[in-house]
Amino acid sequence: AQSVTQPDIHITVSEGASLELRCNYSYGATPYLFWYVQSPGQGLQLLLKYFSGDTLVQGIKGFEAEFKRSQSSFNLRKPSVHWSDAAEYFCAVGARGSNYKLTFGKGTLLTVNP
């Protein structure tokens, strides 16, 4: 069975600083990987996805993520954080052999200081 670990429960950064959110997954084959963002009281919005090809993927809102097979990681990055990026971020892995159902990490809450 697949699993996802997000080691950081809560991260605080200053506006304009760079950001990296960590994600490690466990899955026996090449996974589908996703990052989602959730603003308070809202559903989840897909930021970006990886399923094959270039290991550096670009998403919406200026986010990118890099798939590193050797480290089983899919970390999310943004070079300069805006106050509107404050939200909770979820990493997810999709299993090709299980109708592609998604397994989520427990999330990282991002606070942005002015």
Next chain:
Amino acid sequence: DVKVTQSSRYLVKRTGEKVFLECVQDMDHENMFWYRQDPGLGLRLIYFSYDVKMKEKGDIPEGYSVSREKKERFSLILESASTNQTSMYLCASSSLAGVFGAFFGQGTRLTVV
């Protein structure tokens, strides 16, 4: 744009009531999912369906059932609501291949009193 619509944003129900949460998607997706979200626990899969009338248990199916009579609609049923089922419930849909990720509704915050 894909639209996944959950019938209620907020619900308050009494212990022992039978509760129906409805979800409709407009993208002809084969897969539909119900997740439960609790602070510190992330999203946990309750049930998913990959076709009409087909369903599979997720990680926490106890106390829940589902119905999918039409492709666009997936219902979550709490047979006898309990206070420990107070939570945020999220519905999602995806294409069969899943390569585009899952698209989520806005969520239903259910309170059982």
